[in-house]
Structures are given as C-alpha cells and as structure tokens.
Amino acid sequence: MHRYLVPFIVFVGLVLLFVFGLYNDPKLVPSPFIDKPLPTFELPGLQDPATSLSSGIMKGDVAILNVWATWCIPCRQEHPLLVDLSRSANIKIYGLNYKDVRTDALAWLEKLDNPYQQVFVDESGNTGIDLGVYGVPETFILDAQGIVRYKHIGPLTVDSIRTVILPVINELKGVQP
Amino acid sequence: MRSLLMIGCLFFSLTLFAADDPLQFENSEQQQRYQQLLEELRCLVCQNQTLADSHADLAQDLRNEVYKMVAAGQTNDNIIEFLVSRYGDFVLYRPPLKWTTILLWFGPFALLLYGLVSVYRFVRKSKTVDVIVSPVDRQRLSRLLDSNTDKQVGS
Numbered sequence: 001m002h003r004y005l006v007p008f009i010v011f012v013g014l015v016l017l018f019v020f021g022l023y024n025d026p027k028l029v030p031s032p033f034i035d036k037p038l039p040t041f042e043l044p045g046l047q048d049p050a051t052s053l054s055s056g057i058m059k060g061d062v063a064i065l066n067v068w069a070t071w072c073i074p075c076r077q078e079h080p081l082l083v084d085l086s087r088s089a090n091i092k093i094y095g096l097n098y099k100d101v102r103t104d105a106l107a108w109l110e111k112l113d114n115p116y117q118q119v120f121v122d123e124s125g126n127t128g129i130d131l132g133v134y135g136v137p138e139t140f141i142l143d144a145q146g147i148v149r150y151k152h153i154g155p156l157t158v159d160s161i162r163t164v165i166l167p168v169i170n171e172l173k174g175v176q177p
Numbered sequence: 178m179r180s181l182l183m184i185g186c187l188f189f190s191l192t193l194f195a196a197d198d199p200l201q202f203e204n205s206e207q208q209q210r211y212q213q214l215l216e217e218l219r220c221l222v223c224q225n226q227t228l229a230d231s232h233a234d235l236a237q238d239l240r241n242e243v244y245k246m247v248a249a250g251q252t253n254d255n256i257i258e259f260l261v262s263r264y265g266d267f268v269l270y271r272p273p274l275k276w277t278t279i280l281l282w283f284g285p286f287a288l289l290l291y292g293l294v295s296v297y298r299f300v301r302k303s304k305t306v307d308v309i310v311s312p313v314d315r316q317r318l319s320r321l322l323d324s325n326t327d328k329q330v331g332s
Binding site: 026030 | 222224235238239262263264265267
C-alpha cells in the first residue's frame with residue numbers, strides 16, 4: 001500500500017499543477033490595484049486639448065475605464081462591443097487614449113461611434129505606466145468611490161462581457177441580475 | 178574600387194545602427210546601478226525578457242523611467258517599489274518570499290531532498306545479501322554448471 005502512496009500523491013500533485021496551468025494564462029498579470037483606489041491623474045481631453053480632465057470625474061457611479069489606441073488592432077475588435085455596452089447597460093464608459101495621435105483618435109470615434117463619456121489623452125504613456133498598463137486594450141471597472149474592482153486585460157469579448165463584466169457591474173450597483 | 182565599396186557597405190551594416198542612444202550618467206556607480214536594475218526587472222510584454230533585453234515599446238518607456246529615477250538619485254529600493262506598486266511582483270525576476278511564492282522558492286529543494294531520500298533507500302535495499310544455499314541445492318548447482326561446461330567443450 002505504502003509503496004504506491006508516494007507516486008500516487010506525486011501524480012495527483014502534477015495533475016493539479018497541469019490543470020492550474022491549463023486554465024491560467026501567464027500573460028494575464030494580476031493587477032496590484034484591485035480593491036485599491038485608482039491613481040489620480042489629470043490629462044487633456046480628446047475633444048478639446050485645452051481642457052484638463054481629472055480622474056475624479058469618474059467617481060460618483062460605477063464606471064468603466066477603457067485604455068485604447070488606434071494603432072491597437074484588438075481595440076478595433078472590441079470597439080463595437082463597447083458601443084453596444086454604452087447603449088444597453090446603464091454604465092458610464094471613459095476612455096484613456098494611450099500613446100496615440102489625436103487626429104487619428106478623433107477620426108476613429110467619428111467613424112466607429114463614440115462609446116465614451118470622456119476620453120483622457122495620455123500621449124506620453126506616463127499615466128499608462130502609473131496605472132500599470134502593459135498591453136492595450138485594458139479595461140478597469142471602478143466603483144462609485146473610484147476603487148478598482150476588476151481589470152480585464154486584452155480585448156473584451158461577447159463572452160467576457162456576459163460572464164464577467166456585467167455581473168461585476170451589477171454586483172457593484174447592487175442590482176439583482 | 179571593389180574593396181572601397183565593401184568598406185562603404187560596412188558603414189551601413191545593421192550593427193552600427195543597433196546601438197541605443199547612449200545615456201549620460203553622473204558617475205559609473207549610477208550607470209552600473211541602472212544596468213543591474215534592468216537585468217532584474219521583467220518586461221511585461223515579452224515576459225521572458227528583462228527590461229534590458231526587450232525591444233517592446235513599453236520596455237523602452239520603463240527603461241526611461243528607471244533612468245530618470247537613477248539619475249535623480251533614487252535608491253534601488255525606491256525604484257523597485259515604484260514598479261512593483263504598478264505592475265505587481267511579476268516585474269521582479271527575483272520574487273519576494275511570500276506564501277504564494279513558497280513553492281517557487283523551496284519546490285526545487287523539496288524535489289532534491291525527495292530524490293536524495295529515494296536514492297538512499299534504493300541503494301540500501303539493493304545491498305548484497307548473503308544467500309543461504311542448502312546442500313541439495315549446492316549439489317544441483319554444481320551439476321548444472323558441470324553439464325554446461327561439458328556441452329561447451331563438446332560443441
């Protein structure tokens with residue numbers, strides 16, 4: 001009995017390790033900001049470069065902060081989903097235009113529709129670094145106090161919106177799904 | 178003419194252009210610190226490269242950040258803290274000792290220990306043991322051996 005016990009335990013251990021490896025993408029680095037306030041920032045707005053937008057405008061209600069750029073191909077893919085979300089769900093979506101060209105970004109929103117309440121312009125990418133952005137698109141869900149409750153890395157999909165994003169928003173809003 | 182052309186080509190070789198813009202440091206201690214930090218920090222875009230190796234856009238930005246902080250006289254701890262607070266422990270090639278990293282730190286030693294114990298037990302078990310052979314068996318054995326030699330001689 002004892003003879004087979006050790007190999008069996010090792011086997012079970014390896015199986016658990018491999019299952020863990022199968023269902024966890026090493027590309028997704030957990031954000032250290034979860035359940036912490038989003039770092040504050042002050043950036044020019046996209047529509048009018050003369051305006052200065054504070055990250056504080058996102059407080060007061062559950063909000064989504066989507067980091068995007070026109071050079072980012074997956075952003076193009078998720079854009080229609082954001083437009084849908086801005087129409088169907090009762091949620092304010094803000095954009096952070098990351099290391100992009102203003103005219104390109106404006107043309108993109110003109111052509112593909114604008115799901116954002118406001119778009120912050122982070123031309124240098126410094127705010128991106130402060131927010132721990134390492135791959136666009138990234139999507140933060142903030143509660144009414146401006147605390148990061150969830151971060152999605154990579155493009156949103158129909159599936160991830162249905163199974164993760166909406167449930168998180170509903171929970172934060174205290175809505176029964 | 179041809180050799181001149183070849184020499185001309187050398188000036189346009191890729192390696193010449195590969196050199197990054199040289200950074201100015203106040204002293205060699207800062208430069209060393211900068212290099213050392215880049216070797217210890219992971220690029221999050223191409224995860225198996227250090228900040229020093231990576232050509233990703235973000236790596237370039239983070240190198241600039243590290244450069245600025247080193248030049249401003251920040252300590253290594255401050256700089257590492259800056260990056261960890263934004264990107265998490267994952268940026269460190271040398272992860273801190275925590276409950277979640279215990280397996281990472283001690284797993285290899287546990288495996289080594291397990292291997293050594295296994296080898297020790299295996300070696301002890303396979304030590305030669307004196308076999309007691311009964312006289313009857315001994316006779317049978319010598320008969321078998323004898324017949325074998327006969328056969329070999331005969332063939």
